[in-house]
Amino acid sequence: MDSMTIIAVVSIITAGLTIAIGVIGPSLGEGKAVATALSSLAQQPDASATITRTLFVGLAMIESTAIYCFVVSMILLFANPFWNYGIAQAAGQ
Amino acid sequence: MDSMTIIAVVSIITAGLTIAIGVIGPSLGEGKAVATALSSLAQQPDASATITRTLFVGLAMIESTAIYCFVVSMILLFANPFWNYGIAQAAGQ
């Protein structure tokens, strides 16, 4: 069971680090976007419709990069092709 | 019990580091967002309804990236697929 253990260990570490490192950028980017939205609202309350609409589209775009990381992290934990191959190998032996 | 120990060790380290590194970005981003909200409120008290609403939506969006990390951290501690597989292997022996 040695090589299976190594794959499991590596998948665990990578899944955790991927989402941990991967949210640094998006969360800072979103924080900047939200902050500017708020100061823009305070400066020009009449344009609130356009501002919030643009904000939500922008947040969705930034959030998408965090979701890429989350997807890869989940794939590594629950649909890992290399792990599945190993299981199939072990079962077929 | 050797390979089980390695998986346990790696899961513990990864669970801790994931949430520790993963909250750096969101907390700084939220701090920036809250700070701008406060200075916007001071500048334009009349727009407080729009500002706080936009702030809470933005905070929820940023908090979501921290929650991704928390979810992965909890999965690694309490619903770790590789650990469960190992337990099942050991039980089936």
Place this chain on the structure above:
Amino acid sequence: MDSMTIIAVVSIITAGLTIAIGVIGPSLGEGKAVATALSSLAQQPDASATITRTLFVGLAMIESTAIYCFVVSMILLFANPFWNYGIAQAAGQ
């Protein structure tokens, strides 16, 4: 008792580092939020009710990310599932 020792060692290190690294972001974020609240109060004393209310909601949200880390740290020290499993294994031997 070898593998139990390794789990204990790793739990101690991870518990400490998780809370140590995990409070960097929240404390800086809260410092920024409090600082802006104070300068907003000085600028617009009339809006102090709205400002302090928004500040406390924001601080609670930021503090929550520090609490995630504290929770994981406490789980690792006092409710560590891998340690409990090892104890149960050792007891059942």
Place this chain on the structure above:
Amino acid sequence: MDSMTIIAVVSIITAGLTIAIGVIGPSLGEGKAVATALSSLAQQPDASATITRTLFVGLAMIESTAIYCFVVSMILLFANPFWNYGIAQAAGQ
């Protein structure tokens, strides 16, 4: 199965790190772009058509660099040429 395991391990680590490191730049860049778009909207609401159009083209261009990373990450997980070669070698033995 030794060399296959190494390739699997390396593919897992690289797939995770590629997307994790790769989204830092795009998410920060998009955050900056969205933030400026919002403050520009607040400053010049009449130019909102030009601004949002330019913003979306720019976001798409920045997002493309994140997608390069996502593509490489997916190739490594699901269409890894070196893994396929190894499988073919093992099957042909």
Place this chain on the structure above:
Amino acid sequence: MDSMTIIAVVSIITAGLTIAIGVIGPSLGEGKAVATALSSLAQQPDASATITRTLFVGLAMIESTAIYCFVVSMILLFANPFWNYGIAQAAGQ
């Protein structure tokens, strides 16, 4: 006494690093908060009651994150569950 020594060594290192790294954020955050309070007081001496009250609540909140680290550090030195378990094991032998 080998495994006990390792736990002791790791507890010492972690206790020191936890508090050392853990006070960086809070002290910088408090410094920023105090600094802004002082410049706010100079700018609006009439609001000193509100400002100092908000400052102390904010400082307490930021200090709490440093105290989390101090608590974990003290637990590791004086109420370490893994150390106690080891002592109990050694006593029961």
Place this chain on the structure above:
Amino acid sequence: MDSMTIIAVVSIITAGLTIAIGVIGPSLGEGKAVATALSSLAQQPDASATITRTLFVGLAMIESTAIYCFVVSMILLFANPFWNYGIAQAAGQ
């Protein structure tokens, strides 16, 4: 198959890191360019034709550096001269 494995491993790691590190600069640079374009549009809407034209030429130039990295990454995965040489060697044996 040992030396082939090493080449495969190294190609996988390098392909991932090349594109991951390589997009940091371009995405930040493009974010800055797009951001300035937007604030320039808000400041001088009449010059929008010149601004967007210059922006797209600039973005293409910056994107080209990301594409250099993508090209090298793809070459390493699908047209790796050292891998091909090794395959030819193995086939000719």
Place this chain on the structure above:
Amino acid sequence: MDSMTIIAVVSIITAGLTIAIGVIGPSLGEGKAVATALSSLAQQPDASATITRTLFVGLAMIESTAIYCFVVSMILLFANPFWNYGIAQAAGQ
């Protein structure tokens, strides 16, 4: 005397690093607080009573985080529970 030496070595290193790393944050935070106090005094000499009082409370709060580190450092040198346990063990042998 081997395990005692390791504990001694680790205590020395940790005691030094704890105080060395631990004073970086407080000293910078206090520097910022003192600096702002001075410029506030220059700007509003009439409020010097309130400013210096708030400054000293704030400095005490920030200094407290440096004192946490100093306390842990002294505990490790002069009241180290793990060292005392080892001495007791050696004496009781």
Place this chain on the structure above:
Amino acid sequence: MDSMTIIAVVSIITAGLTIAIGVIGPSLGEGKAVATALSSLAQQPDASATITRTLFVGLAMIESTAIYCFVVSMILLFANPFWNYGIAQAAGQ
């Protein structure tokens, strides 16, 4: 085939890192140049001819440093003198 493998491995790693690290500077520099060009155009639309001409000369100069890296990277992959020498040695044996 051992020493040939090492040269191949090192060439792959170096080719990737050279272009990956090498584009960070140029892309950031070009982003800054393009950004300033855009804000200059918005400020002084009448000087657009001089500005864009100077911009393109400058971009070409900056791009040249990225191309140095690309050239070295391509030389390492397709015209590597050390690899060719090794091939010639192996052929002449």
Place this chain on the structure above:
Amino acid sequence: MDSMTIIAVVSIITAGLTIAIGVIGPSLGEGKAVATALSSLAQQPDASATITRTLFVGLAMIESTAIYCFVVSMILLFANPFWNYGIAQAAGQ
């Protein structure tokens, strides 16, 4: 004399690093405080009594953190409890 040497070596390294790392923060903090004091004096020469008094109290407070490090460094060199214990052990043998 082996374990005594290790303690000596570690004490030397730690004593040096403690004071070297430990003065970075205080010296920068004091530099900032002195700098602001000077610009405050230039701005409001009439308040020089209050400013210099507050400056000296603040410098003393910041210097105290450097002195913590110096104390620990001197203790490690000239009153090291672990070294003394080792000497006593060696003498009592």
Place this chain on the structure above:
Amino acid sequence: MDSMTIIAVVSIITAGLTIAIGVIGPSLGEGKAVATALSSLAQQPDASATITRTLFVGLAMIESTAIYCFVVSMILLFANPFWNYGIAQAAGQ
């Protein structure tokens, strides 16, 4: 052929890193110079002759530092004195 391989390996790595690290500074410096040139042109179009002449002299000076790195990189690949000495040694054997 062992020592020749080591020299080849080291030459490849150094050639790549030299140009990769060496262009970071020049490209950022040129980006800054070009950016300021553009904003100076927008501010003072009448001095465009002096500005562009000074810019090109400055760019050439900065570029020269990148060329130093390129020269060393090329020397290591194609006119490496240590490699030539080794070849001569091997030929003379």
Place this chain on the structure above:
Amino acid sequence: MDSMTIIAVVSIITAGLTIAIGVIGPSLGEGKAVATALSSLAQQPDASATITRTLFVGLAMIESTAIYCFVVSMILLFANPFWNYGIAQAAGQ
């Protein structure tokens, strides 16, 4: 002579690093203080007596932290207690 050599080696390295790292902070802090003093003198030449007096007190305070490092560095080279103990041991053998 083995353990004496190790102590000598460690003392040399630590003496050098202590002073090298230890002057970074003081020199930057003094640079900042002198710079502000000069701009304050330019702004308020009449207060030059107070400014230069405060400057010299402040510089002395900052320099003191550099001198702590120099003292430790000299102690390690010329009055190293552990080295002296070793010499005495060797002489008394």
Place this chain on the structure above:
Amino acid sequence: MDSMTIIAVVSIITAGLTIAIGVIGPSLGEGKAVATALSSLAQQPDASATITRTLFVGLAMIESTAIYCFVVSMILLFANPFWNYGIAQAAGQ
């Protein structure tokens, strides 16, 4: 030929790194100097003679530090005293 190889290897690495690291500072410094020269020219075209003369003297001074590195790098490649000594030793054997 072992020790000659080590000297060759170390000379190659050091020659490359010396020039690569050594041009970072000069190129950034020159970029800053050129940039300020350009904005000074735009601000005060009448002083162009003094400005360009001072600029060239300054650039020459800064370039000199890059040339120190280039000289050391060339010495290591083509006039390496340790290599020459080794050659002489080998020839005299």
Place this chain on the structure above:
Amino acid sequence: MDSMTIIAVVSIITAGLTIAIGVIGPSLGEGKAVATALSSLAQQPDASATITRTLFVGLAMIESTAIYCFVVSMILLFANPFWNYGIAQAAGQ
């Protein structure tokens, strides 16, 4: 001659690094001080006597920290007490 070689090697490395790291701070600090002196001279030419006198005193103070490093570096190369002791030991054998 083994332990003498180690001391020589360590002295060489430390002498180089001490002066290399040790001049970073002073040179940046002096650069800042000179820069402010120049802009102060431009702002208040009448105070040039006071400004240049204060500048030279300040530069001497900052330079002194670089000279501490140079002194330690020279001591390590030409008056190294540990080396001299070793020579004396070797001579007295």
Place this chain on the structure above:
Amino acid sequence: MDSMTIIAVVSIITAGLTIAIGVIGPSLGEGKAVATALSSLAQQPDASATITRTLFVGLAMIESTAIYCFVVSMILLFANPFWNYGIAQAAGQ
């Protein structure tokens, strides 16, 4: 010839790194000083005599720190006391 080789290797590495790291600070500091000199000249052309004189004294002072590094680097290459001692030892054998 083993210990001579080690000394040669270490001297080469240290000579290169000393000058490479050692010019970072001076070149940046000189860049800053020259840049301020140029903007001061543009602001106050009448004070050009005082400004350039002060600039050259300042540059010489900053350059001196780079020359310390160059001197140490040259000593290590051409007047290395430890190398000379080794040569003398080898000759006297």
